[in-house]
Structures are given as C-alpha cells and as structure tokens.
Amino acid sequence: MITLVRRPTPSQFWSYATPLLAVIATMIAGGILFAILGKHPVEAIRVIFWDPLFGGNASYFRGQLLVKAGPLILIACGLAVGFRAGIWNIGAEGQYIMGALFSAWLALKMYPAESHWLFPAMIVLGALGGFLWAMIPAVLKVLFGTSEILVSLMLVYVAENLLAYMAFGPLKNPEGFGFPGSRNLQDYPSAFNHELIEGTGMHWGVVAALIAVIFSYGLMHRHITGFRIRVAGEAPRAARFAGVIPARLVMLGLGMGGAFAGLAGMFEVSGPSGQITDSFNVGYGFTAIIVAFLGRLHPIGILLAGLLMALTYIGGDMAQLMLGLPSAAIQVFQGMLLFFLLAFDVLTNFRIRFGRVAA
Amino acid sequence: MTELLKIEGLTKAYPGVVANDGVGFSVRPGEVHALLGENGAGKSTLVKMIYGLVKPDSGTMHFAGQSFAPADPRAARAAGVAMVFQHFSLFEALNVAENVALGMENPPPMRQLAKRIREISTAYGLPLDPARLVGDLSAGERQRVEIVRCLLQDPKLLIMDEPTSVLTPQEVEILFHTLRKLSAEGTAILYISHKLEEIRTLCEGATILRAGKVVASCNPREKTARELAELMVGAELKVTDRAERKLGDVVLKVSGLSLAPLSQFGPSLKDLSLELRAGEVLGIGGVAGNGQEELLATLSGERPSAPGTVSLMGEDISGLGPNGRRAKGLLAAPEERLGHAAVPAMSLTENAILTGTMRKPLTRNGFVDQGAAKTFADEIIQAFDVRTPGSHVAARALSGGNLQKYVIGREVLQNPAVLVVNQPTWGVDAAAAASIRQALLDLAAKGAAVIAISQDLDELMEISDRFSALNEGRLSASRPTQGLTIEEIGMMLGGAHGMQEAAV
Numbered sequence A: 001m002i003t004l005v006r007r008p009t010p011s012q013f014w015s016y017a018t019p020l021l022a023v024i025a026t027m028i029a030g031g032i033l034f035a036i037l038g039k040h041p042v043e044a045i046r047v048i049f050w051d052p053l054f055g056g057n058a059s060y061f062r063g064q065l066l067v068k069a070g071p072l073i074l075i076a077c078g079l080a081v082g083f084r085a086g087i088w089n090i091g092a093e094g095q096y097i098m099g100a101l102f103s104a105w106l107a108l109k110m111y112p113a114e115s116h117w118l119f120p121a122m123i124v125l126g127a128l129g130g131f132l133w134a135m136i137p138a139v140l141k142v143l144f145g146t147s148e149i150l151v152s153l154m155l156v157y158v159a160e161n162l163l164a165y166m167a168f169g170p171l172k173n174p175e176g177f178g179f180p181g182s183r184n185l186q187d188y189p190s191a192f193n194h195e196l197i198e199g200t201g202m203h204w205g206v207v208a209a210l211i212a213v214i215f216s217y218g219l220m221h222r223h224i225t226g227f228r229i230r231v232a233g234e235a236p237r238a239a240r241f242a243g244v245i246p247a248r249l250v251m252l253g254l255g256m257g258g259a260f261a262g263l264a265g266m267f268e269v270s271g272p273s274g275q276i277t278d279s280f281n282v283g284y285g286f287t288a289i290i291v292a293f294l295g296r297l298h299p300i301g302i303l304l305a306g307l308l309m310a311l312t313y314i315g316g317d318m319a320q321l322m323l324g325l326p327s328a329a330i331q332v333f334q335g336m337l338l339f340f341l342l343a344f345d346v347l348t349n350f351r352i353r354f355g356r357v358a359a
Numbered sequence B: 001m002t003e004l005l006k007i008e009g010l011t012k013a014y015p016g017v018v019a020n021d022g023v024g025f026s027v028r029p030g031e032v033h034a035l036l037g038e039n040g041a042g043k044s045t046l047v048k049m050i051y052g053l054v055k056p057d058s059g060t061m062h063f064a065g066q067s068f069a070p071a072d073p074r075a076a077r078a079a080g081v082a083m084v085f086q087h088f089s090l091f092e093a094l095n096v097a098e099n100v101a102l103g104m105e106n107p108p109p110m111r112q113l114a115k116r117i118r119e120i121s122t123a124y125g126l127p128l129d130p131a132r133l134v135g136d137l138s139a140g141e142r143q144r145v146e147i148v149r150c151l152l153q154d155p156k157l158l159i160m161d162e163p164t165s166v167l168t169p170q171e172v173e174i175l176f177h178t179l180r181k182l183s184a185e186g187t188a189i190l191y192i193s194h195k196l197e198e199i200r201t202l203c204e205g206a207t208i209l210r211a212g213k214v215v216a217s218c219n220p221r222e223k224t225a226r227e228l229a230e231l232m233v234g235a236e237l238k239v240t241d242r243a244e245r246k247l248g249d250v251v252l253k254v255s256g257l258s259l260a261p262l263s264q265f266g267p268s269l270k271d272l273s274l275e276l277r278a279g280e281v282l283g284i285g286g287v288a289g290n291g292q293e294e295l296l297a298t299l300s301g302e303r304p305s306a307p308g309t310v311s312l313m314g315e316d317i318s319g320l321g322p323n324g325r326r327a328k329g330l331l332a333a334p335e336e337r338l339g340h341a342a343v344p345a346m347s348l349t350e351n352a353i354l355t356g357t358m359r360k361p362l363t364r365n366g367f368v369d370q371g372a373a374k375t376f377a378d379e380i381i382q383a384f385d386v387r388t389p390g391s392h393v394a395a396r397a398l399s400g401g402n403l404q405k406y407v408i409g410r411e412v413l414q415n416p417a418v419l420v421v422n423q424p425t426w427g428v429d430a431a432a433a434a435s436i437r438q439a440l441l442d443l444a445a446k447g448a449a450v451i452a453i454s455q456d457l458d459e460l461m462e463i464s465d466r467f468s469a470l471n472e473g474r475l476s477a478s479r480p481t482q483g484l485t486i487e488e489i490g491m492m493l494g495g496a497h498g499m500q501e502a503a504v
C-alpha cells in the first residue's frame, strides 16, 4: 500500500528537483507518444530539445529562443505576483493584446514624425493598456465579488475581437492595398523595437524581461509587500491580521499581471511582429501560466522555465517541419510538462511511504 | 484479561525531536486514564498512534488482548477506538444528523439516525436536536455532536484530546457526568488535559510524559495539582507574583461600539463600552462564540469600526488598520493560532515578520532584514521557552502549546502600550501557562494595559484587576476582581446555553 505522509515543513530539495523530474518524465511520456505516432522517439526529442541549440541552423534558432522567451518570462513574472496571493488572472492574453493596441495606436497616430520620446511613451501606454484591461476583473471582484478567473478569461475574447476590428478598421494601413493589418512599425524608426545585438534576438523586450525578473525577485522575496502577498496566498486571515487590505491586494495582483502582459504586447508589436493583425496574438498569455507554475512562481525559476518553454516552441516547430509531427502532438507535449509538474509537486509537501510500517 | 489497552516501547521520532520514546502504559476497561505532560511532551502524538493517524517507528500495542497496529483511523474505529479532537471537524451549514452521518462508514437512513442520536444523547445527558444547524450551536453543544458521533460506534476506548479547553464550567460538569456514566458501563477513557484539578476529580490513573518518555504514573487523586505539575515539569513550580501596580491614565477607551457579525453564524457586538488604564489588566470572561473573536478583531483593527468608537490615548483610532494601530502601540494576539495568529506553512522567522515590522526594526526601506527577523524570532523562542529545533521550523510543526507561547511572546516582546489577548493559555501546560500569565502581569507592571479575554475564570481571577462578562455580544459593566464571588460572576455571565435542559 502507498501512503502519503504530510511533511511538517515543505521539502527544499524536492521543490527544486520536481521541475527537473517533470521535464524528464515529459521527455519519456512524450517519446512514447511520438513512438505511437510512428516517429522515432529519440530523434523527435533530439529535434525538439537539442537541434535548436546545437544543431545545424542553431545560430538562427538561438536568436529565436530569446524572442520567444522574452514575452513568456515578462508575462509570467507579473502573473506569479497574483498567483502567489491566490488571485487567478487567466486573461494575460487579453491584457497582452490591449498593451499592443494601446502602444500601436500611439505610434500610428504619430506616424511619420520621428521623436526620441515616442518609444518610451509607447512603453508607458503598453503597460497602461494591459493594466486597465486587468482592472476590469479587479474592480468587478472588489465591488461585486465576481470571479476574476471567469471575467479575465472572457475578456480575452473581447480583446481578440477588438484586435480584429482594429486590424480591419481604424488601424488598417491606408497604403496597404486593402490587405488587413496596420502599417509595419519595423519601417518606422522611432517606434521600432530593433535588435540590440545583431543576430541574438535580444531586443528591448528581452531586457525588460530580465529587469522584470530582478524586480519581482526584489519585490516578492526581499520586500515586505511581497511577504504580505505570500501570506495572503497561504492564510488569508493571517494576512488581514498582518494588515493586508484584500481589495488592494486584488488590484495589485491583477494590475501587475496586466501591466507586464501589456508591456510584452508592446515590445512584440513594435518588434518581432511589427504589425497589428488579427492573428497578432499566439498564446503567450496562456503559455505564461504554465511558465509561472513550472518556475515555482519564483522569478529565477520563471527565467529558466521561460527559456525551456521557448525551446519546446521552436523545437516543436522544427519537429513539425522536419518530422511531420502534428501540431496537436506538440501541444499535448507542452501540456504534459505542467501535468507532470503538478503531479510531482506532491513530493514537496508529502513523503511517500510504501507498504505498511510494521508496528 | 485485565487490560484493555497495553502499550510497550512505543517510539516515534520527527526530524529533530523524539516525540515518543519507548512509551509504555496500560488502561483497564472502564478506567478513566489521564495523559499528562508539558506542551510538546508527546501526548497528542501518542494518542494519534493509538487512533491510527500516525505510525509508530517501533513498539507494540495490544487492544482487547489482541495485537493492534491500526493502519488508519478506520481500522482503529473498527477495533473499538474512538477519538474526539480538540478542534472540531464539523460543517456549520449542515445539521447535527448530517454531520454525524458524514463521519460514519455506512450511515443509516436519516430518520433512523436522528432517532438514534436523540436516544443516545438523552441517555448520556447530552441533549441534542438532530435537526439543528451546527452553526447555531455553542462550543459545548458542538462537542456533544462529536461525542455522540463517537458513542454511536459503541467504542471500547474513547480518546479525548483537551476536550474542556473550550467549555464553560457548567458544560464541563455535564461532560464529566457523561464520562462517568460511560466509564461505569465499561468504556475506558483516555483523557488529555492541562487542567489538573479536572483530572483530579475525573481520573483514577495517570501517566505522565516528559520529553516523550514516561516519567511517572500515579493515581491523580492522591496528589495535589501542584505535585502533578511538578511531576510534569520535573522542577518546582513558580507561582505568579502580582507586583503592586500603579494605575495610570485611561489609555484605551471604547464607547458605543456595535458591529455586524463576522460570519453568518457569529454574534454581533452590541453597544460595547469600556475603559482601560495604564498598568491595568481587564479580564473579559464568557463562553467563546459570544463575541470574543469579534471584539478582538475590532480592537486589533482587522475590522475597523464607526468613527469615535475606539480611542487610544485620547486619539480616535477607529478607522486605523492593524499596522496603524501597532505603530501606535495597540497589539493583539488572536485565539486561533494556525491560520490567524500564525501562518502554518511559514517558518517561525517569517511568522515574526508577520506582526513585528511596525515596532521592531525588521525592515529597511521596506526590505525585510532577514538577520534581524531571525534574531527577533530566536529572542522570542528563548524568552518564552518555546520548544522547537529552531526558528527555521514551520509553525505547523510546533505542538499547540508551544506555538501559543510563541504567538504571545511575539506581541509581548514588542513592548505594547495596550495588549489584547484572546484565550492566552489555550492548550498550554500548567507551567507554561503560569509563565504566560506572569509575562502579562510583568507587562502591566511596566505600565502597559492588558485586556485578557478568556473562558478560564481562575485565570482571569488570578491576573485581572477588573472583570467584565461578554455574553451574546454585550459586555457587562466591569467590577473589581477583588472580593468577587463565583455566584456574582455567574450572574454576570448570565448562564450558559442549554443548561436547563441539560441538567438531567
């Protein structure tokens, strides 16, 4: 018989080891999945995890790694703040879109005037867009006790429709020969979030992600505010006793997530994507939820998890291309990562005993 | 067969502590047997092993002549062991019968069950209406639900872990009546309590634990409470000494305070007024659930009240939150240790930060100073004799009484101007309780004002200068403790719930 015995203090060792274990288990289970699909499992895993880093075209893919990891890390850092407090913002995807829309709107309004102030102003507007969008579930929760999970998620669909409307309507490129989508900001020097070091994929958004990691480490693990946020997630009554005001906590938790997601949207639309189109968002806001948990809601963990997730994205694309794996199989593969992580998490708080202890 | 339960060499170690070390004792059928020991002596661990909740590392148990090693509580129940925990595990929104059914493996149809509950509860002098919502019951009545739930299984051994800490003296009387009746019918009872006088009236055998080992067994009736306490501690007991205190100006003034209930089933506070002088201890008696929690929450600032209702040293603080009040010197220690006064999963150091940042330099520019926090936590552990491997240990790994000492110590060491405590010695052993009371008295002697909310009248008589009763959200006018008789206190308390029907 297997029994679970609760640990008096959560295990430090396992809280670090479970993410690794989850990655290994995902590789094994993923390998089996690929084998069932008739692909060579070892080769598939190699294509996903190895080739983008060390394979033939690695120099190109390594750049892509940062481009993809940047927004994931940035968004996840913001989400982790809320998650720690027990506030479940599932709508980062919508906040990401709004950040992009706000900042692109400003840039397109200013076009073609060149100014050093434009890019910083776009950053502010991007954060503001995401923040305001996140304030909708926050205010509703505070005033009426609605579930932030449902409201933030529903607002993703609203944001997507708004995005499509903007891409086909007000923000459409007047010189675009009728094609949907805005002007490309890559052709607008003042607004372009260009690569900082040629060929590395390093752009301002990646810098922002690194700053976010450092900032949220300081906030969550060094500052008293982060301490109170963690208390609120662990024991709400103790948090009130420690002086936490629940309404402010909801605002802060959702607001940080929204602002960071909005920033990510801004850096994306002004850089790698360049354009507002109806297919601008590719799910970073949702994947960032996995990244946040895979990283144990810890900034350093999120940094590593973001890189890993980006790798499975790129590797997954390659596997689709080179091995003809269906994209659904890749998504299952990514989902497994979260699944195994949550399953192995049991080890952090519980000890597993096999058999009956002789009395 | 003379022994119902026989335990030999039972050992259980946790990281850093041996909770039980070769424990052996036995209980005869029908015997009421006490387990005594300081906080952290290993009493709860021991009974949890008998009930199948914790597995021993080594040692043997025999129950009713057979080797006994329950894998889980269900196996223990099947063998005839029942247990009433200190913390109730009841659902407030369900009625009595539904709650009882939830704890049974194969509950009979509701109607039949309700009938059985009525029969059993009246037979044992614990009247219960199966259709009442648990949320509407007093603590004593809730405990009856737990006991009746056990009795329905017809146990041979009934374990009770600190059952009376939440009861009024009258409710304790009723409980003892029931236990004596059970014992007369042959049910053995294993009884854990820190209230030594109770043990002397109820139990015929006692096993005394110290640091996980059996250090003595005796007939508690042949010992004085003091002797028992000294056996537990292994040293002589100090009596609290009440230094002459000079009363200062009024520091805390509450007037016309009314408040809606905290929860659906809680009481509301009705037009409360009180005045507290520096150097004074005000004791507030009454059964828990009559507004004690609510009163603490409004004084601590968790539930701010209408303007002008609470003032500290002449300043209206009704609108301030907990930290604002801490900064001004008003501190509080709530009754519920786990999840309110302390965060169970966090370390003692982190729990020091929980309330300590306003009055201790634990932060610099808002950033936590881990070193200072650890020093403060160690200071509390040292000064209040908290038994634990260190300040890195999670709060939930401490025994109940030790965590209580930590929580009280954390507030006392912050030099409050006014300290409000609720059930300050709840679940704390005699020696530690005495030291907590002494700490409160010392605090008052230094010029702080203290409000002690407690159900333990002896405690309040021992430490307070004035006494008030809180009943159904109303606070009686206060009276000087000196010369107050038990009858007068009884009048002030206005009678316990359900007493008339219960006096079978």
Ligand SMILES: Nc1ncnc2c1ncn2[C@@H]1O[C@H](COP(=O)(O)OP(=O)(O)OP(=O)(O)O)[C@@H](O)[C@H]1O
Binding pocket: A008, B014, B015, B017, B018, B019, B037, B038, B039, B040, B041, B042, B043, B044, B045, B046, B387, B388, B397, B398, B399, B400, B401, B402, B427, B428, B429
């Ligand atoms: N789950 C656990 N993990 C680690 N240590 C534990 C655990 N449970 C109890 N202990 C430790 O074992 C010792 C005995 O604890 P136990 O709860 O049995 O004491 P107790 O006699 O019931 O005390 P109290 O009167 O305060 O309730 C204590 O030192 C406690 O810290």
Ligand SMILES: [Mg+2]
Binding pocket: B043, B044, B045, B399, B400
């Ligand atoms: Mg105990």
